[in-house]
Amino acid sequence: MNELQREFTAFINNMDVRLGAFVLADLPETFETEDGETVKFPKDFGPKSLPMLELFVLSKFPSTEAILEAEHRRFFEGLIRYLGETYLRAIGGVWDHDETTGNGMPFIRPDTEQGPAAGEPIPLVAIVLTAVDQRSAEVFTAVLDKARELLGGDGQPRRKCTGLSLGMLTAENSSEEEVEFLTRFIGTVEPGIAAWTQEQADPASWGFDRDSLARLGKQISARYDSPADMMDEEETPFTAGAMRFIGETIRRIAVGQWRYGTELEKDDPRHHQPYVRFLIGDQNLDLVPWRLIQAALEDSEAIASALDAVIEMRENEAAEAAEKSESAAENNSDEG
Template sequence: MNELQREYYAFINNMDVRLGAFVLADLPETFDNEDGTTAKFPKDFGPKSLPMLEFFVLSRFSSPDEVIDPENRRFVEGLIRYLGETYLRAIGGAWDHDEETGNGMPFIRPDTEEGPLKGEPIPILAIILAAVDARTAEVFTAVLDKARENLGGDGSPKRNCTGLAMGMLTAENSSEDEVEFLSRFIGTVEPGIAAWTQEQADPSSWAYERESLVRLGKQIKVRYDSRDEMMSEEETPFVAGAMRFIGETIRRIGFGQWRYGADLEADDPRSRQPFIRFIIGDQNLDMVPWRLTQTALEDTDSIAAGLDTVISMREEEAANEEASTKSDSADASGSADQN
């Protein structure tokens, strides 16, 4: 996997947290209209949010050069996520990437009347640059209108919502402290893991897979005799990297989301700790990397066992969904026979 592919998968895998943080922390609650009135800023990924979003972008950037300034990268990535997800909900399509399209950033490959993903790529960063250069506050909507024309008919999407951010952090399911922490922390996960693996024997052998979790559990058991040793200052770099590796491996395989225990009781293992949340059916399953790291002192297989639990619950969920689908099909068939 090359560097562009790694960056793309990181972009997709972190969509819910990064996009949620952008919506909560970077988009304003209200916006001043040209006539002096104040309006609520829409954050619903609807087409009607595009003109106000573009006005806001123009208030942030006076030239395209400011958009590509490294100091503004975090904000611009959040903007790319929001704009792309808005287009996906309105016209259908999917995120994509390649070596040439999108100025090195992920772009949207839209649906058309010819079929899914048949449209010309929509390079989100290029659209933002064009909007800041034109300064008309009409570019974002014009791109959507053109894409809708390519859908044919009344311009309605051919598929249900194709957006990714269904588990996104919102004001209802998170706090300002959690969003603030995750906005900083998420950007340290992959670089922290990369630096950590380089310090290990045979760095290239570490991968986001169960075997590596088993090996890490054995390494922790050999390295430490107690939790106090693990918490010593000189061990902070190793433990911090190990926690990130554990959390990210389980998150990727089990399709989870980084969260942070900002407002929990002190005796809760998640309190003031980053953890991974898995939404399985109608219940939440939380895995705390720091807690899993400690359990390896007693059981070297405990970290991998945490992953096994998630996989088992995912498989059970899939089996239940399949059984439900078959039952619905049987009921529908029975109703048809009676008619």
């Protein structure tokens, strides 16, 4: 996997947290229109949010030079995420990337009447820069209108919503402290793991897979005699990297979301700890990497076994869904 592919993978994997943080922290609750009226700012990824979003961007940045300044990179990336996800919901398509389109940043490859993802790329970076340069507050919507025309027929998407941010953080399911922490922490996961693996024996052999988790469990069991040993200041680089590696590996394989424990009792394992949440049916399953590291002291298979448990629950959930679907089909057949 080359560097561009790694960056794109990180962009997609971090969509829920980064996009949620952008919506909660960077977009206002209300906005004052040009005629002085204060209105509620729509943050629902709907087409009607685009004019207001563009007006807000224009109010923040007087020129393309301003929005491209390094200090605004996080906002710019969040804006691209929001814009892309809004287009996906309205017209269908997929996130994509290459070395030339969209200044090397992820872009949308939209659906058309020819088929899924059959359209010309929608370069989100160029669209934002054009909007800031033209200052008409009509660019975001004009791009969507053109894409709808290419869908043919009534301009409606041919398939169900293709947006990615299904587990996105919201004001209802998170706190300001959690959003602030995750906004910082998520950006350290990929580079932290990369630096950590380079310090391990045979760096290239470490992958986001079960075998690596099992090997790490054995390494921790051999390296430490007690939890106190691993809390030594000299061990911080190893344990911090291992924690990120465990959480990110299980999150990717079993499809989870990084969270952070705020507003919890001190005896809760998630208290002030980054953890990974999995939605199984209508229940949450939370795994705390720091606790898994400690568990490996007693059982070197504890980390890999945690992954096995989540996968088994996922498989049971899928089997139950399939059984319900078959049962419903049989009932419909009997009624017919």
